[in-house]
Amino acid sequence: MSLKRIKTLLLVLLASIIAVVFLLPLVWMVSTSFKNDFEALSGKMNFIPLKPTFDNYIKGFSGELMNVPILQWITNSLMVGIAGTAIVLLIASMAAFALARLKDLPLRRTLLSMFIASLMIPGVLTFLPMYMEFNALGLINTYAALILPYTAGAFGVFLLYQFFISFPKDIEEAARIDGANKWKLYTHIMLPSSISIMVTLLIFTFMGIYNDFVWPLYATTSPEMRTITAGIAMMAQGSYTQSYGKLMAMTAAAAIPVVIIFILGQRSFVKAITQSAIK
Amino acid sequence: MVKSWHSKLTSSLFVLPYFICFAAFLLFPILYGVYISLHNFELLSPEHDFVGLKHYVTIFTPGTYLNSLFFNGLWNTIQFVIYSVPLLIVVGLGLAMLIQHLPGKIRGLFRTFYFLPYALSASVMSVIWLMIFDTNSGFLNSLLTKLNIPAIPWLTDQPWAWVSLITTTLWWTIGFNMIIFINALNQVPEDFYEAASLDGANAWDKFWHITLPSIKPVMLFVMITSTIASFNVFAQPFLLTRGGPGDSTKVLLINVLDQAFIRKEIGSASAMAILMALLIMIISVVQFRLTYGNKGEES
Numbered sequence: 001m002s003l004k005r006i007k008t009l010l011l012v013l014l015a016s017i018i019a020v021v022f023l024l025p026l027v028w029m030v031s032t033s034f035k036n037d038f039e040a041l042s043g044k045m046n047f048i049p050l051k052p053t054f055d056n057y058i059k060g061f062s063g064e065l066m067n068v069p070i071l072q073w074i075t076n077s078l079m080v081g082i083a084g085t086a087i088v089l090l091i092a093s094m095a096a097f098a099l100a101r102l103k104d105l106p107l108r109r110t111l112l113s114m115f116i117a118s119l120m121i122p123g124v125l126t127f128l129p130m131y132m133e134f135n136a137l138g139l140i141n142t143y144a145a146l147i148l149p150y151t152a153g154a155f156g157v158f159l160l161y162q163f164f165i166s167f168p169k170d171i172e173e174a175a176r177i178d179g180a181n182k183w184k185l186y187t188h189i190m191l192p193s194s195i196s197i198m199v200t201l202l203i204f205t206f207m208g209i210y211n212d213f214v215w216p217l218y219a220t221t222s223p224e225m226r227t228i229t230a231g232i233a234m235m236a237q238g239s240y241t242q243s244y245g246k247l248m249a250m251t252a253a254a255a256i257p258v259v260i261i262f263i264l265g266q267r268s269f270v271k272a273i274t275q276s277a278i279k
Numbered sequence: 280m281v282k283s284w285h286s287k288l289t290s291s292l293f294v295l296p297y298f299i300c301f302a303a304f305l306l307f308p309i310l311y312g313v314y315i316s317l318h319n320f321e322l323l324s325p326e327h328d329f330v331g332l333k334h335y336v337t338i339f340t341p342g343t344y345l346n347s348l349f350f351n352g353l354w355n356t357i358q359f360v361i362y363s364v365p366l367l368i369v370v371g372l373g374l375a376m377l378i379q380h381l382p383g384k385i386r387g388l389f390r391t392f393y394f395l396p397y398a399l400s401a402s403v404m405s406v407i408w409l410m411i412f413d414t415n416s417g418f419l420n421s422l423l424t425k426l427n428i429p430a431i432p433w434l435t436d437q438p439w440a441w442v443s444l445i446t447t448t449l450w451w452t453i454g455f456n457m458i459i460f461i462n463a464l465n466q467v468p469e470d471f472y473e474a475a476s477l478d479g480a481n482a483w484d485k486f487w488h489i490t491l492p493s494i495k496p497v498m499l500f501v502m503i504t505s506t507i508a509s510f511n512v513f514a515q516p517f518l519l520t521r522g523g524p525g526d527s528t529k530v531l532l533i534n535v536l537d538q539a540f541i542r543k544e545i546g547s548a549s550a551m552a553i554l555m556a557l558l559i560m561i562i563s564v565v566q567f568r569l570t571y572g573n574k575g576e577e578s
Contacts, residue, residue, distance in 0.1 A: 011380050018374070019392040022450065026395070028418055029407045043416040045425070091297040098293035104283070105290040111298070118305055120563060122511060124532060125556035126305060128539050128549050129312035132320075133303075152304035157297060182289055211400035214513060218540060233402035236409060236518055244410050251406045255399055262398035266391060270458050277459050277500055 029255075033057070033248035040244040056249035070250055072224050073231040078257070080146045080227060081210040087147070088205050089198060092156030097186050099157070100164035101172065112161070115154040131218060145219040146227065150209050156201050159275060163197045164190060196268075203265035204272040210258050228254040312549050320546035322539075327546075334550035348538065349551050352531035353558075359516075359530060360509040362445050367505040368498070370449055371456030376490075378457070379464050390461070394454030401514030408447045408519060409434075434520050440528055444515045451515075452508070456501050463497035464490070499570040503563055510559050531555050 027047065032040050033056055035049045044050075060070045098105050099112050134145045167190070175189050191198075216230040226234065232254050235247060262269065316334055318327040337345045374393055378386055396404065411418045412433035420430040433443045471489045480488070491498075513532040516522055522529035535555065539548035 008380075008382060011377065012382070012385070015377055015381055015385075015389050018377070019389060022392050022396065024418075025407045025411055025450070028411065032410065041416045043421045043424075045418065045421050087300075091300060094293045095297035098290055102290040102293065104287050105294065106287055111294060115301065118301070120560060121305070121309070122507070122556045122559045124511065124535065124552045124559075125312060126308040128535075128545060128552055129308040129315055130304060131539075132315065132545060133308060133311060135322075148300070149304050151297075151300035154301070182293070186293070207398065211398075213400055213402050214536075218536075229400040229402045232400075232406055233518060236402060236406045237521075244413075244416075247406060248410065251403050255403045258400070259395070259398050262395070263391065266394070273455060273458050274462050277462070277497070 029248050030252055032244050033252045035245045037243050037245050040248070053245075056246045057253070060246060060249050060253065068231070068235065068250070069224055070228075070231070070253060073226050073228040074253065074257070076143075076146070076225065077210050077227040077229065077254075080143065080216075081206045083143070084147045084150045084209045085202055085206045087151050088153065088156050089202060091151060092201070093160050093191065093194070093198065094186065096157050096160035096164055097190050100161050100167075101185070101190070102182065115157050118152075118154045119158065127215070134219065140219055141221045141225050146216055146225075149215060150205070150212075153205075155276070156205065159201055159272065160194065160197060162275065163194055167193065199265070200268040200272045200275075203261060203268050207258055207261065207269070312553060315546055316549035316553055318546050320544075320549070322543040322545055330546070334547040335554070337547070338550060338554065345547055345551070348534045349531070349554070351526060352529055352534035352551075353555075355516075355526075355528055356510060356512065356530045356532075358441070359444065359512050359528075360506060362441055363448050363509045363512075364502065364505050366445065366449055367453065367456055367509070368501055371453050371501065372460050372498075374453065374457045375460030375464055378461060390457070393457055396451050397454035399451065402518065404447065404451045405514060405518035408443070408450075412443055412519070435524050437524060437527055440520045440524060444519060444528060447515055447519065448509075448512075456505065459497060459501055460494070463494040467493040496570065499566065503566040503570070506566065507559055507563055510562065 031047045031049065034052045034054070036051060036053055036055065039046075039050060058064075060068070063069055063071070095115075099108060099115075102108075105111075130149055131140070134140050139145045171189060171193075172185060175185055180188065210227075211229060213227075213229040213233050216227040217233055220226050220230060223231075232251055235250065317329060317331055319330050320327050334345070337343050338349045340346055378390055378393075381389060399407075414420060414430060414432050414435065417433070419433065423430060431439055433439050467490060471493070472485055475485050475489055511532065512530050513536075516528040516530050517533055520528045522533050531551075532555070535548050535551045538544050538551060
């Protein structure tokens with residue numbers, strides 16, 4: 001064996017050991033979710049449960065488990081994530097299109113710099129007043145409170161603006177000569193050509209909303225309004241902590257949708273991170 | 280003239296929906312937050328007396344409750360920043376370089392493995408690690424017992440609490456920095472390394488004289504984003520250590536939210552939040568200036 005081959009093998013070995021460290025907590029979660037409480041708390045390090053059971057999942061989903069409406073929580077998260085993402089995609093793409101392509105937009109430069117500057121504003125600045133705003137409107141513990149705050153984020157506008165600004169001018173001019181108005185230009189030329197970047201934004205936004213937990217933790221007060229992340233956070237602080245089998249089943253159920261989307265859309269997700277880094 | 284007025288209006292209509300959301304859920308809350316911080320604003324009381332800068336003055340008056348709440352929280356946050364940021368940079372770069380040196384076919388696979396925890400929410404991440412760090416039945420202490428090492432109180436004793444919080448933070452977020460570093464490393468021209476090899480440079484020389492200078496701007500970007508993220512730390516201590524042992528991991532954001540939602544003192548909590556936000560913005564501006572300054576020197 002050549003020296004180079006040995007070196008490569010050692011690197012693969014090192015990478016594999018690190019991979020085990022990264023994956024082990026997830027494997028342990030799945031393994032524990034199939035154990036009964038006694039086995040889960042026994043301190044045994046067995047990855048394959050001695051008496052595998054679906055009980056934790058069945059009881060969890062049927063709501064039998066300590067009155068936790070786990071299906072309702074997942075439904076809430078999916079609904080809030082989908083609605084929030086749809087609004088963000090629509091309003092951010094319209095705004096980005098106007099900022100990048102409609103030169104007669106009044107205060108164009110001011111708006112653009114205001115939106116981009118807002119990316120630097122830490123969430124802590126708006127958290128409490130936003131709570132008080134929703135509280136005053138009587139909207140705490142409603143879907144509106146769970147969806148609307150995400151629509152103000154400027155990341156989507158910023159990302160799509162960069163795409164639209166570099167879009168070739170001649171296609172747009174040809175369409176204009178053919179008599180297309182601004183709305184047609186947006187729906188027939190800009191939107192279809194930006195599908196790939198829109199998918200990137202979609203995955204990024206959906207995961208951000210689905211995974212957020214501080215805002216939904218405070219913006220919901222009744223068990224049935226909670227999102228799955230806020231619900232799991234509440235469970236982690238209650239008496240459920242002594243029932244790892246059940247807690248892990250719920251945690252796995254919370255993680256599975258977003259992990260699937262993440263793996264499927266990884267390429268897009270990486271693209272969004274990269275594009276946010278190159279400013 | 281009429282046509283141009285009309286055209287400007289339709290252009291504006293495209294921005295209007297986003298602008299309404301921006302105004303309602305960002306601009307207005309910022310102004311409202313300033314207003315709240317100047318009042319005695321209690322969640323349950325309908326009366327809000329104007330108190331001017333009283334909350335701010337109290338925060339800076341030694342010996343007051345607000346003063347210790349703010350500065351203890353700040354000190355705990357700063358400790359977290361000091362422990363986590365260097366590791367977030369070094370480990371992120373290390374993983375990126377490791378992946379670069381793997382055979383092409385398996386690179387994507389390992390990148391996914393290291394990046395996967397980033398997909399999890401804070402609460403999922405915390406619940407998994409609560410189980411692993413559990414003193415009596417947790418995975419880590421079971422492992423130590425097998426090796427005849429006494430159990431470690433991972434979340435309830437210092438310095439272990441910090442060790443645990445930093446470990447989970449690295450596991451959870453390092454994928455983000457790794458991705459950025461992988462991109463940066465891909466952009467270093469291959470001929471630089473070839474030329475250096477001809478000159479007889481070893482691996483360390485190449486790293487020190489080619490890799491590091493080439494990725495310097497990205498390095499600063501990662502430093503800025505990691506510092507800001509660490510300053511905003513909340514989920515890990517809130518869910519894993521509950522701010523303990525004692526108050527040693529009660530970071531600033533925990534104290535701000537406790538003041539608002541447990542003690543229902545929204546006015547003083549808002550003042551703390553505004554000071555915290557200002558601090559974060561000052562840090563990012565300073566770091567941006569450093570980035571900009573360095574770019575200026577190079578060109």
